[in-house]
Amino acid sequence: MSKVTVVGAGNVGATVANVLAHKDLVREVVILDIKGDFAKGKALDSYQQASVDHFSTQLRGTDDYADTADSDIVVITAGIPRKPGMSRDDLISTNAKIVTMVTRSIMEHSKNPIIIVVSNPLDVMTYAAYKASGLPKNRVFGMAGILDTARYRAFLSMALDVSGKDIQAMLLGGHGDTMVPLPRYTTVSGIPVTDLISKEELDAIVERTKKGGGELVKLMGTSAWYAPGAAAAQMVAAIVRDEKRIFPCCALLEGEYGQEGIFLGVPVKLGKEGINELLELNLNEEEMADMNKSADAVRGVLEVYKGMNV
Numbered sequence: 360m361s362k363v364t365v366v367g368a369g370n371v372g373a374t375v376a377n378v379l380a381h382k383d384l385v386r387e388v389v390i391l392d393i394k395g396d397f398a399k400g401k402a403l404d405s406y407q408q409a410s411v412d413h414f415s416t417q418l419r420g421t422d423d424y425a426d427t428a429d430s431d432i433v434v435i436t437a438g439i440p441r442k443p444g445m446s447r448d449d450l451i452s453t454n455a456k457i458v459t460m461v462t463r464s465i466m467e468h469s470k471n472p473i474i475i476v477v478s479n480p481l482d483v484m485t486y487a488a489y490k491a492s493g494l495p496k497n498r499v500f501g502m503a504g505i506l507d508t509a510r511y512r513a514f515l516s517m518a519l520d521v522s523g524k525d526i527q528a529m530l531l532g533g534h535g536d537t538m539v540p541l542p543r544y545t546t547v548s549g550i551p552v553t554d555l556i557s558k559e560e561l562d563a564i565v566e567r568t569k570k571g572g573g574e575l576v577k578l579m580g581t582s583a584w585y586a587p588g589a590a591a592a593q594m595v596a597a598i599v600r601d602e603k604r605i606f607p608c609c610a611l612l613e614g615e616y617g618q619e620g621i622f623l624g625v626p627v628k629l630g631k632e633g634i635n636e637l638l639e640l641n642l643n644e645e646e647m648a649d650m651n652k653s654a655d656a657v658r659g660v661l662e663v664y665k666g667m668n669v
């Protein structure tokens with residue numbers, strides 16, 4: 360694989376492109392934005408890091424979809440971010456049109472790309488890109504779970520005073536306040552997290568994780584980009600290197616977890632074909648109830664999207 364396109368040169372898109380270039384994995388990263396000069400500037404600024412940080416990946420900014428031709432992977436970050444007081448779902452009327460239009464334009468120039476959606480509301484925007492692309496379900500999925508588990512792991516690392524590197528965690532459900540962090544699947548170098556922290560502290564960390572995006576929106580007036588950009592770049596790397604890494608990603612469920620026709624966060628194996636496998640965890644009653652609640656919340660937004668007829 361040699362070409363990645365990132366659509367949207369804003370906070371998240373520029374970070375994805377920059378982190379990817381530093382990984383030195385692909386020949387070229389194209390950054391496309393309706394603000395063409397802005398995209399060109401971000402690409403040029405990033406490429407001027409090449410000799411300092413020693414990477415060879417070329418970066419090109421553009422507003423012309425012809426420049427995205429034959430992309431192997433496309434990361435869609437185009438759209439508006441939320442402001443304090445808003446939920447991600449409030450972005451739907453603007454972002455559904457943008458994501459649909461972007462996906463159609465991408466498909467005019469690339470035959471069989473893998474599409475990773477980042478724009479919010481994530482689970483429904485991934486559905487929108489899937490519909491607009493006509494690609495099979497293994498080639499269209501969304502980034503949220505890596506970010507949400509990264510937040511969960513950061514909070515645990517701070518509470519336990521251990522390196523974040525040693526914390527493994529899994530999380531399910533929609534990318535919203537109903538997401539389902541899974542303490543039963545959380546370990547610190549193999550030690551169950553429940554052996555290391557009180558239930559009260561763990562419950563508080565789970566709650567903080569669920570509202571982790573909103574915490575940053577309140578602090579900065581717009582949403583996060585460093586961790587989201589790094590998370591999306593990690594997905595690209597797993598695909599380019601055919602790593603078969605297992606990450607929580609937003610994937611189409613067709614019967615798994617008792618859900619049908621809805622994109623939700625679940626563990627998947629990522630490799631050169633995109634999603635190689637979707638893993639079904641053996642959830643207990645409480646975890647399944649939380650997953651169902653999260654699916655219901657996403658389904659409500661999905662109905663709004665379907666009513667829009669974009």
Ligand SMILES: NC(=O)c1ccc[n+]([C@@H]2O[C@H](COP(=O)([O-])OP(=O)(O)OC[C@H]3O[C@@H](n4cnc5c(N)ncnc54)[C@H](O)[C@@H]3O)[C@@H](O)[C@H]2O)c1
Pocket residue numbers: 366367368369370371372391392393394436437438439440441450454457460461476477478479480481502503506534581582583584587
């Ligand atoms: N999935 C996640 O975990 C996650 C994390 C962070 C942000 N997000 C979402 O990602 C999106 C981008 O966030 P951001 O902080 O980068 O916003 P931003 O405003 O910094 O950047 C968005 C960019 O999209 C561009 N854009 C708008 N319409 C476009 C179009 N039709 N074609 C091409 N480009 C277009 C804008 O010009 C802008 O440069 C938001 O919807 C945000 O909610 C998702």
Ligand SMILES: O=C(O)C[C@H](O)C(=O)O
Pocket residue numbers: 440441447479506534571572573575576582583587
């Ligand atoms: O919180 C947001 O609106 C952006 C993103 O989904 C995040 O979780 O950081």
